[in-house]
Amino acid sequence: MIRFENVFKRYPNGREALSGVSFNMERGDFVFLTGPSGAGKSTLLKLIALIERPTRGTVLVNNQNTGRMPRRKIPAFRQRLGVVFQDHKLLYDRSVFDNVALPLVIAGASRRETEKRVRAALDQVGLRGRETHAPITLSTGEQQRVGIARAVAPRPDVLIADEPTGNLDPELSIEIMELFTRFNEVGVTVLIATHDLDLIRHMQCRRLKLVAGQISGDVGRVKG
Protein backbone atom coordinates (compact mmCIF):
# COMPACT_ATOMS: atom_id res chain seq x y z
CA MET A 1 0.00 0.00 0.00
CA ILE A 2 2.76 2.41 0.97
CA ARG A 3 6.29 1.67 -0.11
CA PHE A 4 9.46 3.75 0.36
CA GLU A 5 12.58 2.71 -1.52
CA ASN A 6 15.79 4.38 -0.44
CA VAL A 7 14.10 7.76 -0.18
CA PHE A 8 16.09 10.96 0.30
CA LYS A 9 14.57 14.36 0.89
CA ARG A 10 16.68 17.45 0.87
CA TYR A 11 14.97 20.84 1.27
CA PRO A 12 16.06 23.84 -0.78
CA ASN A 13 17.81 25.26 2.30
CA GLY A 14 20.15 22.24 2.21
CA ARG A 15 18.69 20.42 5.22
CA GLU A 16 18.42 16.70 4.62
CA ALA A 17 15.25 15.48 6.32
CA LEU A 18 15.30 11.88 5.09
CA SER A 19 18.41 9.91 4.25
CA GLY A 20 17.75 6.58 2.62
CA VAL A 21 14.41 5.54 4.10
CA SER A 22 12.96 2.18 3.00
CA PHE A 23 9.89 0.45 4.36
CA ASN A 24 6.75 -1.28 3.20
CA MET A 25 3.17 -1.15 4.48
CA GLU A 26 0.56 -3.65 3.35
CA ARG A 27 -3.09 -2.89 2.87
CA GLY A 28 -4.81 -2.83 6.26
CA ASP A 29 -1.61 -2.24 8.25
CA PHE A 30 -1.62 -0.03 11.31
CA VAL A 31 1.76 1.62 11.84
CA PHE A 32 3.07 4.20 14.28
CA LEU A 33 5.86 6.43 13.11
CA THR A 34 7.88 7.46 16.17
CA GLY A 35 11.01 9.39 16.85
CA PRO A 36 12.16 12.71 18.29
CA SER A 37 10.98 15.94 16.75
CA GLY A 38 13.07 16.90 13.77
CA ALA A 39 13.68 13.24 12.90
CA GLY A 40 11.76 13.59 9.63
CA LYS A 41 8.33 12.20 10.60
CA SER A 42 6.42 15.12 9.11
CA THR A 43 8.52 15.03 5.97
CA LEU A 44 7.77 11.35 5.51
CA LEU A 45 4.02 12.00 5.77
CA LYS A 46 4.29 14.97 3.41
CA LEU A 47 5.89 12.70 0.82
CA ILE A 48 2.89 10.36 1.11
CA ALA A 49 0.38 13.20 0.77
CA LEU A 50 2.39 14.63 -2.13
CA ILE A 51 2.89 17.91 -0.31
CA GLU A 52 6.59 17.30 -0.97
CA ARG A 53 8.34 15.11 -3.51
CA PRO A 54 11.36 12.93 -2.85
CA THR A 55 14.77 14.25 -3.91
CA ARG A 56 15.91 10.69 -4.60
CA GLY A 57 14.36 7.24 -4.30
CA THR A 58 10.81 6.06 -4.89
CA VAL A 59 7.62 6.61 -2.94
CA LEU A 60 4.77 4.32 -4.00
CA VAL A 61 1.28 4.90 -2.62
CA ASN A 62 -1.39 2.53 -3.86
CA ASN A 63 1.05 1.48 -6.60
CA GLN A 64 1.38 5.02 -7.82
CA ASN A 65 4.81 6.59 -8.01
CA THR A 66 4.31 9.96 -6.35
CA GLY A 67 7.62 11.33 -7.57
CA ARG A 68 6.51 11.10 -11.19
CA MET A 69 2.91 12.16 -10.75
CA PRO A 70 2.00 15.20 -12.87
CA ARG A 71 0.54 18.14 -10.97
CA ARG A 72 -2.93 17.76 -12.48
CA LYS A 73 -3.26 14.23 -11.13
CA ILE A 74 -2.54 15.23 -7.54
CA PRO A 75 -6.16 16.19 -6.62
CA ALA A 76 -7.55 12.78 -7.61
CA PHE A 77 -4.69 11.13 -5.73
CA ARG A 78 -5.41 13.10 -2.57
CA GLN A 79 -9.09 12.26 -2.77
CA ARG A 80 -8.13 8.63 -2.06
CA LEU A 81 -6.14 9.68 0.98
CA GLY A 82 -7.33 10.82 4.41
CA VAL A 83 -5.03 13.24 6.20
CA VAL A 84 -5.34 14.37 9.82
CA PHE A 85 -3.31 17.33 11.01
CA GLN A 86 -2.04 18.31 14.40
CA ASP A 87 -3.62 21.77 14.01
CA HIS A 88 -6.86 20.30 12.55
CA LYS A 89 -6.85 22.67 9.56
CA LEU A 90 -10.56 23.30 9.87
CA LEU A 91 -12.29 26.17 8.10
CA TYR A 92 -13.64 28.40 10.82
CA ASP A 93 -16.08 30.33 8.65
CA ARG A 94 -18.06 27.15 7.99
CA SER A 95 -20.15 24.80 10.07
CA VAL A 96 -18.98 21.41 11.26
CA PHE A 97 -21.15 19.84 8.57
CA ASP A 98 -19.60 21.92 5.78
CA ASN A 99 -16.10 21.11 7.02
CA VAL A 100 -16.70 17.38 6.98
CA ALA A 101 -18.60 17.60 3.69
CA LEU A 102 -15.78 19.42 1.84
CA PRO A 103 -13.97 16.34 0.44
CA LEU A 104 -17.34 14.80 -0.52
CA VAL A 105 -18.40 17.96 -2.36
CA ILE A 106 -15.05 17.95 -4.16
CA ALA A 107 -15.46 14.29 -5.10
CA GLY A 108 -18.92 15.03 -6.51
CA ALA A 109 -21.09 13.05 -4.11
CA SER A 110 -24.81 13.69 -4.38
CA ARG A 111 -26.45 15.81 -1.70
CA ARG A 112 -28.13 12.80 -0.11
CA GLU A 113 -24.93 10.76 -0.18
CA THR A 114 -23.01 13.69 1.33
CA GLU A 115 -25.48 14.10 4.18
CA LYS A 116 -25.45 10.39 4.87
CA ARG A 117 -21.68 10.13 4.96
CA VAL A 118 -21.17 13.29 7.01
CA ARG A 119 -23.66 11.99 9.61
CA ALA A 120 -21.95 8.60 9.65
CA ALA A 121 -18.49 10.15 10.02
CA LEU A 122 -19.60 12.48 12.82
CA ASP A 123 -21.34 9.58 14.48
CA GLN A 124 -18.13 7.54 14.36
CA VAL A 125 -16.12 10.29 16.06
CA GLY A 126 -18.86 10.87 18.64
CA LEU A 127 -20.04 14.24 17.37
CA ARG A 128 -23.53 13.34 16.25
CA GLY A 129 -25.86 16.30 16.33
CA ARG A 130 -23.10 18.94 16.12
CA GLU A 131 -23.50 19.48 12.38
CA THR A 132 -24.61 23.10 12.60
CA HIS A 133 -22.07 24.14 15.23
CA ALA A 134 -19.19 26.43 14.37
CA PRO A 135 -15.84 24.67 14.89
CA ILE A 136 -14.63 27.53 17.09
CA THR A 137 -17.32 26.70 19.69
CA LEU A 138 -15.91 23.17 20.08
CA SER A 139 -13.08 22.08 22.39
CA THR A 140 -9.66 21.23 20.92
CA GLY A 141 -10.37 17.51 21.22
CA GLU A 142 -13.70 17.92 19.48
CA GLN A 143 -12.11 19.99 16.72
CA GLN A 144 -9.55 17.24 16.21
CA ARG A 145 -12.39 14.77 15.88
CA VAL A 146 -14.04 16.97 13.27
CA GLY A 147 -10.72 16.85 11.42
CA ILE A 148 -10.74 13.06 11.65
CA ALA A 149 -14.36 12.90 10.49
CA ARG A 150 -13.41 14.99 7.45
CA ALA A 151 -10.50 12.64 6.70
CA VAL A 152 -12.59 9.46 6.90
CA ALA A 153 -15.88 10.73 5.40
CA PRO A 154 -14.88 9.90 1.79
CA ARG A 155 -13.81 6.38 2.97
CA PRO A 156 -10.16 6.65 1.96
CA ASP A 157 -7.90 3.63 1.46
CA VAL A 158 -5.15 5.24 3.48
CA LEU A 159 -5.36 7.42 6.56
CA ILE A 160 -2.29 9.33 7.68
CA ALA A 161 -2.08 11.52 10.77
CA ASP A 162 0.66 13.89 11.91
CA GLU A 163 0.73 14.16 15.71
CA PRO A 164 -3.06 13.91 15.94
CA THR A 165 -2.90 14.01 19.75
CA GLY A 166 -0.22 16.69 19.94
CA ASN A 167 -2.41 19.19 21.73
CA LEU A 168 -4.62 16.83 23.72
CA ASP A 169 -4.52 15.56 27.31
CA PRO A 170 -3.81 11.83 27.79
CA GLU A 171 -7.42 10.78 28.24
CA LEU A 172 -8.55 12.45 25.01
CA SER A 173 -5.47 11.12 23.27
CA ILE A 174 -6.42 7.54 24.09
CA GLU A 175 -9.92 8.16 22.73
CA ILE A 176 -8.49 9.49 19.48
CA MET A 177 -6.11 6.54 19.11
CA GLU A 178 -8.98 4.15 19.69
CA LEU A 179 -10.83 5.90 16.91
CA PHE A 180 -7.97 5.22 14.51
CA THR A 181 -7.89 1.59 15.64
CA ARG A 182 -11.56 1.24 14.80
CA PHE A 183 -11.03 2.63 11.30
CA ASN A 184 -8.17 0.19 10.85
CA GLU A 185 -10.43 -2.68 11.88
CA VAL A 186 -12.68 -1.96 8.90
CA GLY A 187 -9.72 -2.19 6.55
CA VAL A 188 -8.23 1.27 6.32
CA THR A 189 -4.44 1.42 6.15
CA VAL A 190 -3.35 3.77 8.96
CA LEU A 191 -0.05 5.55 9.51
CA ILE A 192 0.26 7.84 12.54
CA ALA A 193 3.26 9.97 13.40
CA THR A 194 3.64 10.60 17.11
CA HIS A 195 6.37 11.32 19.63
CA ASP A 196 4.11 10.25 22.52
CA LEU A 197 5.58 6.83 23.38
CA ASP A 198 3.65 6.51 26.64
CA LEU A 199 0.43 6.70 24.73
CA ILE A 200 1.17 3.86 22.32
CA ARG A 201 3.05 1.65 24.76
CA HIS A 202 0.05 -0.59 25.30
CA MET A 203 -1.04 -0.74 21.69
CA GLN A 204 -0.13 -3.87 19.79
CA CYS A 205 1.07 -2.21 16.60
CA ARG A 206 4.00 -2.05 14.35
CA ARG A 207 6.31 0.86 15.13
CA LEU A 208 8.70 2.51 12.73
CA LYS A 209 11.30 4.56 14.54
CA LEU A 210 12.86 7.44 12.68
CA VAL A 211 16.05 9.08 13.94
CA ALA A 212 17.91 11.78 12.03
CA GLY A 213 16.19 10.91 8.79
CA GLN A 214 16.82 7.17 8.94
CA ILE A 215 14.80 4.17 10.07
CA SER A 216 16.46 3.02 13.29
CA GLY A 217 13.87 0.50 14.39
CA ASP A 218 10.98 -1.51 13.00
CA VAL A 219 9.26 -3.51 15.74
CA GLY A 220 6.01 -5.42 16.04
CA ARG A 221 6.08 -6.23 12.42
CA VAL A 222 3.34 -8.72 11.59
CA LYS A 223 3.68 -9.13 7.87
CA GLY A 224 6.70 -9.50 5.65
Next chain:
Amino acid sequence: MDALRHYFRLHRSNCIGALARIARQPFASALTILVIAIALALPAALRVAVSNADAMSESWQGAADFTVYLKLDVATEAARRTARAIESRDDVAAVTLIDRDAALAEFRAKSGFGEALDALDGNPLPHALVVRPKSGVAADVEALAAAIGKLPETDLVQVDTAWVARLRAMLALAGRLVDLATVLLGLAVAIVVGNTIRLEINSRSTEIEVTKLVGGTDGFIRRPFLYLGLWYGLAGALIAWTLVTGGLWVLGPPVRTLAALYGSTFALHGLSLPESGVLLAGGAILGWAGAGLAAARHLRAIEPQ
Protein backbone atom coordinates in the same frame (compact mmCIF):
# COMPACT_ATOMS: atom_id res chain seq x y z
CA MET B 1 -25.25 12.49 -16.05
CA ASP B 2 -24.52 12.57 -12.34
CA ALA B 3 -21.21 14.27 -12.98
CA LEU B 4 -22.96 16.87 -15.08
CA ARG B 5 -25.58 17.48 -12.40
CA HIS B 6 -22.83 17.75 -9.82
CA TYR B 7 -21.01 20.22 -12.04
CA PHE B 8 -24.06 22.47 -12.37
CA ARG B 9 -24.85 22.22 -8.69
CA LEU B 10 -21.31 23.36 -7.89
CA HIS B 11 -21.67 26.26 -10.29
CA ARG B 12 -24.95 27.31 -8.76
CA SER B 13 -23.63 27.10 -5.23
CA ASN B 14 -20.46 29.01 -6.19
CA CYS B 15 -22.54 31.61 -7.98
CA ILE B 16 -24.80 32.20 -4.98
CA GLY B 17 -21.91 31.85 -2.54
CA ALA B 18 -19.96 34.61 -4.28
CA LEU B 19 -22.98 36.91 -4.11
CA ALA B 20 -23.33 36.20 -0.40
CA ARG B 21 -19.66 36.98 0.09
CA ILE B 22 -20.07 40.38 -1.56
CA ALA B 23 -23.09 41.09 0.64
CA ARG B 24 -21.11 40.15 3.75
CA GLN B 25 -18.61 42.98 3.19
CA PRO B 26 -20.90 45.68 1.86
CA PHE B 27 -18.55 48.64 2.28
CA ALA B 28 -15.43 47.19 0.67
CA SER B 29 -17.52 45.59 -2.09
CA ALA B 30 -19.36 48.86 -2.74
CA LEU B 31 -16.06 50.71 -3.21
CA THR B 32 -14.79 48.14 -5.71
CA ILE B 33 -18.10 48.11 -7.57
CA LEU B 34 -18.20 51.92 -7.73
CA VAL B 35 -14.71 52.09 -9.21
CA ILE B 36 -15.76 49.54 -11.82
CA ALA B 37 -19.00 51.44 -12.44
CA ILE B 38 -17.16 54.70 -13.10
CA ALA B 39 -14.64 52.99 -15.37
CA LEU B 40 -17.53 51.50 -17.36
CA ALA B 41 -19.79 54.58 -17.24
CA LEU B 42 -17.12 56.82 -18.81
CA PRO B 43 -16.82 55.03 -22.16
CA ALA B 44 -20.56 54.32 -22.18
CA ALA B 45 -21.37 58.00 -21.63
CA LEU B 46 -18.83 59.15 -24.24
CA ARG B 47 -20.28 56.69 -26.70
CA VAL B 48 -23.79 58.00 -26.08
CA ALA B 49 -22.51 61.56 -26.47
CA VAL B 50 -20.88 60.82 -29.83
CA SER B 51 -23.90 58.95 -31.09
CA ASN B 52 -26.15 61.85 -30.06
CA ALA B 53 -23.84 64.30 -31.82
CA ASP B 54 -24.05 62.07 -34.88
CA ALA B 55 -27.82 62.10 -34.74
CA MET B 56 -27.84 65.84 -34.24
CA SER B 57 -25.58 66.50 -37.23
CA GLU B 58 -27.90 64.36 -39.32
CA SER B 59 -30.93 66.26 -38.10
CA TRP B 60 -29.43 69.55 -39.30
CA GLN B 61 -31.18 69.81 -42.64
CA GLY B 62 -29.65 73.28 -43.11
CA ALA B 63 -26.27 71.70 -43.32
CA ALA B 64 -27.09 70.47 -46.79
CA ASP B 65 -28.55 73.69 -48.22
CA PHE B 66 -26.79 74.94 -51.30
CA THR B 67 -27.01 77.93 -53.55
CA VAL B 68 -27.72 77.90 -57.30
CA TYR B 69 -26.70 81.03 -59.24
CA LEU B 70 -28.65 81.45 -62.44
CA LYS B 71 -27.25 82.99 -65.57
CA LEU B 72 -27.36 86.79 -65.64
CA ASP B 73 -29.68 86.83 -68.65
CA VAL B 74 -32.37 84.73 -66.98
CA ALA B 75 -35.40 86.93 -66.41
CA THR B 76 -37.32 87.05 -63.14
CA GLU B 77 -40.24 85.10 -64.59
CA ALA B 78 -37.93 82.39 -65.94
CA ALA B 79 -36.17 82.26 -62.57
CA ARG B 80 -39.51 81.67 -60.81
CA ARG B 81 -40.31 78.89 -63.28
CA THR B 82 -36.95 77.26 -62.66
CA ALA B 83 -37.46 77.51 -58.90
CA ARG B 84 -40.84 75.79 -59.21
CA ALA B 85 -39.41 73.11 -61.44
CA ILE B 86 -36.65 72.31 -58.97
CA GLU B 87 -39.03 72.38 -56.05
CA SER B 88 -41.22 69.77 -57.73
CA ARG B 89 -38.37 67.26 -57.70
CA ASP B 90 -38.73 64.31 -55.30
CA ASP B 91 -35.41 64.89 -53.64
CA VAL B 92 -35.96 68.59 -52.90
CA ALA B 93 -37.63 69.83 -49.73
CA ALA B 94 -37.79 73.55 -50.49
CA VAL B 95 -36.48 76.23 -52.85
CA THR B 96 -36.17 79.91 -52.01
CA LEU B 97 -35.66 82.43 -54.78
CA ILE B 98 -33.43 85.37 -54.02
CA ASP B 99 -34.47 88.00 -56.51
CA ARG B 100 -31.48 89.82 -58.05
CA ASP B 101 -33.00 93.28 -57.47
CA ALA B 102 -33.78 92.50 -53.83
CA ALA B 103 -30.29 91.10 -53.41
CA LEU B 104 -28.74 94.23 -54.90
CA ALA B 105 -30.80 96.46 -52.62
CA GLU B 106 -29.76 94.46 -49.60
CA PHE B 107 -26.13 94.44 -50.66
CA ARG B 108 -26.17 98.18 -51.25
CA ALA B 109 -27.67 98.79 -47.81
CA LYS B 110 -25.47 96.44 -45.84
CA SER B 111 -22.10 96.25 -47.53
CA GLY B 112 -21.13 99.91 -47.72
CA PHE B 113 -20.10 99.50 -51.36
CA GLY B 114 -23.12 101.52 -52.54
CA GLU B 115 -21.08 104.09 -54.49
CA ALA B 116 -18.95 101.47 -56.13
CA LEU B 117 -22.11 99.76 -57.29
CA ASP B 118 -23.41 102.98 -58.71
CA ALA B 119 -20.35 103.11 -60.92
CA LEU B 120 -21.38 99.84 -62.55
CA ASP B 121 -24.00 99.86 -65.21
CA GLY B 122 -26.86 97.58 -64.28
CA ASN B 123 -27.17 94.91 -61.64
CA PRO B 124 -24.14 92.61 -61.48
CA LEU B 125 -25.96 90.09 -59.29
CA PRO B 126 -27.79 87.09 -60.81
CA HIS B 127 -30.96 85.52 -59.51
CA ALA B 128 -30.10 82.92 -56.91
CA LEU B 129 -31.93 79.88 -55.58
CA VAL B 130 -31.34 78.36 -52.13
CA VAL B 131 -32.15 74.67 -52.44
CA ARG B 132 -32.85 72.50 -49.40
CA PRO B 133 -32.52 68.79 -50.29
CA LYS B 134 -34.67 66.19 -48.57
CA SER B 135 -31.66 64.05 -47.72
CA GLY B 136 -28.73 65.25 -45.62
CA VAL B 137 -26.41 62.58 -46.97
CA ALA B 138 -23.47 64.17 -48.80
CA ALA B 139 -23.68 61.87 -51.82
CA ASP B 140 -27.39 62.64 -52.35
CA VAL B 141 -26.76 66.35 -52.03
CA GLU B 142 -23.96 66.21 -54.57
CA ALA B 143 -26.06 64.21 -57.02
CA LEU B 144 -28.86 66.77 -56.75
CA ALA B 145 -26.40 69.64 -57.18
CA ALA B 146 -24.98 68.01 -60.29
CA ALA B 147 -28.46 67.53 -61.77
CA ILE B 148 -29.35 71.17 -61.18
CA GLY B 149 -25.98 72.24 -62.55
CA LYS B 150 -26.96 70.76 -65.92
CA LEU B 151 -30.07 72.93 -66.26
CA PRO B 152 -29.67 75.55 -69.06
CA GLU B 153 -30.55 78.40 -66.67
CA THR B 154 -27.85 77.46 -64.17
CA ASP B 155 -24.59 79.33 -64.14
CA LEU B 156 -23.00 77.97 -60.99
CA VAL B 157 -23.93 75.64 -58.13
CA GLN B 158 -22.15 76.28 -54.89
CA VAL B 159 -22.34 73.37 -52.49
CA ASP B 160 -20.70 74.01 -49.16
CA THR B 161 -20.65 70.52 -47.72
CA ALA B 162 -17.03 70.83 -46.61
CA TRP B 163 -17.91 71.84 -43.10
CA VAL B 164 -20.38 68.99 -42.80
CA ALA B 165 -17.64 66.66 -43.98
CA ARG B 166 -15.30 68.18 -41.41
CA LEU B 167 -17.83 67.75 -38.63
CA ARG B 168 -18.35 64.17 -39.73
CA ALA B 169 -14.62 63.56 -39.73
CA MET B 170 -14.35 65.03 -36.25
CA LEU B 171 -17.15 62.80 -35.02
CA ALA B 172 -15.45 59.79 -36.57
CA LEU B 173 -12.25 60.77 -34.79
CA ALA B 174 -14.15 61.21 -31.53
CA GLY B 175 -15.69 57.77 -32.05
CA ARG B 176 -12.24 56.28 -32.51
CA LEU B 177 -11.00 58.02 -29.36
CA VAL B 178 -13.97 56.58 -27.50
CA ASP B 179 -12.98 53.14 -28.82
CA LEU B 180 -9.50 53.64 -27.39
CA ALA B 181 -10.89 54.88 -24.08
CA THR B 182 -13.19 51.85 -24.00
CA VAL B 183 -10.27 49.48 -24.42
CA LEU B 184 -8.18 51.23 -21.76
CA LEU B 185 -10.99 51.54 -19.24
CA GLY B 186 -12.04 47.94 -19.92
CA LEU B 187 -8.49 46.95 -19.10
CA ALA B 188 -8.77 49.05 -15.94
CA VAL B 189 -11.90 47.16 -14.94
CA ALA B 190 -10.14 43.82 -15.41
CA ILE B 191 -7.20 45.09 -13.36
CA VAL B 192 -9.40 46.43 -10.55
CA VAL B 193 -11.28 43.15 -10.34
CA GLY B 194 -8.03 41.20 -10.61
CA ASN B 195 -6.51 43.13 -7.73
CA THR B 196 -9.59 42.68 -5.57
CA ILE B 197 -9.55 38.96 -6.30
CA ARG B 198 -5.84 38.82 -5.50
CA LEU B 199 -6.54 40.27 -2.05
CA GLU B 200 -9.46 37.89 -1.63
CA ILE B 201 -7.24 34.93 -2.56
CA ASN B 202 -4.62 36.03 -0.03
CA SER B 203 -7.19 36.41 2.72
CA ARG B 204 -8.56 32.95 1.98
CA SER B 205 -5.22 31.15 1.71
CA THR B 206 -6.09 28.75 4.55
CA GLU B 207 -9.29 27.71 2.81
CA ILE B 208 -7.40 27.22 -0.46
CA GLU B 209 -4.67 25.23 1.25
CA VAL B 210 -7.15 22.95 3.04
CA THR B 211 -9.17 22.46 -0.14
CA LYS B 212 -6.04 21.44 -2.02
CA LEU B 213 -5.13 19.05 0.79
CA VAL B 214 -8.43 17.20 0.58
CA GLY B 215 -8.15 16.86 -3.18
CA GLY B 216 -9.73 20.02 -4.59
CA THR B 217 -8.86 20.50 -8.25
CA ASP B 218 -7.62 23.82 -9.62
CA GLY B 219 -11.01 24.35 -11.25
CA PHE B 220 -12.86 23.69 -8.02
CA ILE B 221 -10.71 26.19 -6.16
CA ARG B 222 -10.78 28.80 -8.91
CA ARG B 223 -14.53 28.81 -9.55
CA PRO B 224 -15.72 30.79 -6.49
CA PHE B 225 -13.25 33.54 -7.37
CA LEU B 226 -14.36 33.63 -10.99
CA TYR B 227 -17.96 34.08 -9.88
CA LEU B 228 -16.87 36.80 -7.47
CA GLY B 229 -15.25 38.61 -10.40
CA LEU B 230 -18.33 38.07 -12.52
CA TRP B 231 -20.61 39.63 -9.91
CA TYR B 232 -18.27 42.58 -9.37
CA GLY B 233 -18.22 43.25 -13.11
CA LEU B 234 -21.96 42.80 -13.54
CA ALA B 235 -22.82 44.97 -10.52
CA GLY B 236 -20.41 47.65 -11.78
CA ALA B 237 -22.02 47.52 -15.23
CA LEU B 238 -25.52 47.82 -13.74
CA ILE B 239 -24.52 50.91 -11.80
CA ALA B 240 -22.74 52.32 -14.86
CA TRP B 241 -25.96 51.83 -16.85
CA THR B 242 -27.92 53.60 -14.12
CA LEU B 243 -25.41 56.48 -14.09
CA VAL B 244 -25.59 56.98 -17.86
CA THR B 245 -29.37 56.64 -18.02
CA GLY B 246 -29.81 58.93 -15.02
CA GLY B 247 -27.45 61.51 -16.54
CA LEU B 248 -29.42 61.53 -19.79
CA TRP B 249 -32.66 61.88 -17.86
CA VAL B 250 -31.27 64.96 -16.10
CA LEU B 251 -29.91 66.49 -19.33
CA GLY B 252 -32.95 65.64 -21.45
CA PRO B 253 -35.28 68.59 -20.70
CA PRO B 254 -32.68 71.41 -21.06
CA VAL B 255 -31.43 69.86 -24.31
CA ARG B 256 -34.98 69.74 -25.64
CA THR B 257 -35.51 73.39 -24.66
CA LEU B 258 -32.27 74.39 -26.37
CA ALA B 259 -33.12 72.42 -29.51
CA ALA B 260 -36.57 74.03 -29.60
CA LEU B 261 -34.94 77.46 -29.54
CA TYR B 262 -33.08 76.47 -32.72
CA GLY B 263 -36.32 75.24 -34.22
CA SER B 264 -35.33 71.60 -33.92
CA THR B 265 -37.19 68.69 -32.40
CA PHE B 266 -33.94 66.99 -31.46
CA ALA B 267 -34.06 64.91 -28.29
CA LEU B 268 -31.28 62.95 -26.55
CA HIS B 269 -31.37 59.20 -26.98
CA GLY B 270 -29.92 56.84 -24.39
CA LEU B 271 -28.38 53.39 -24.50
CA SER B 272 -30.29 51.13 -26.86
CA LEU B 273 -31.24 47.63 -25.78
CA PRO B 274 -28.31 45.98 -27.61
CA GLU B 275 -25.93 48.63 -26.23
CA SER B 276 -27.20 47.99 -22.70
CA GLY B 277 -26.71 44.28 -23.27
CA VAL B 278 -23.13 44.85 -24.45
CA LEU B 279 -22.44 47.02 -21.39
CA LEU B 280 -23.76 44.42 -18.93
CA ALA B 281 -22.19 41.44 -20.69
CA GLY B 282 -18.94 43.36 -21.13
CA GLY B 283 -18.79 44.18 -17.43
CA ALA B 284 -19.48 40.58 -16.47
CA ILE B 285 -16.89 39.21 -18.94
CA LEU B 286 -14.23 41.71 -17.86
CA GLY B 287 -14.85 40.83 -14.22
CA TRP B 288 -14.62 37.13 -14.99
CA ALA B 289 -11.44 37.65 -17.03
CA GLY B 290 -9.80 39.82 -14.36
CA ALA B 291 -10.59 37.22 -11.72
CA GLY B 292 -9.31 34.48 -14.02
CA LEU B 293 -6.00 36.29 -14.49
CA ALA B 294 -5.59 36.83 -10.76
CA ALA B 295 -6.52 33.22 -10.02
CA ALA B 296 -4.11 31.84 -12.63
CA ARG B 297 -1.36 34.00 -11.22
CA HIS B 298 -1.90 33.58 -7.48
CA LEU B 299 -3.70 30.30 -6.77
CA ARG B 300 -0.70 28.24 -7.78
CA ALA B 301 1.45 30.01 -5.23
CA ILE B 302 -0.68 28.73 -2.36
CA GLU B 303 0.37 25.14 -1.76
CA PRO B 304 -0.04 23.05 1.38
CA GLN B 305 2.99 23.32 3.67
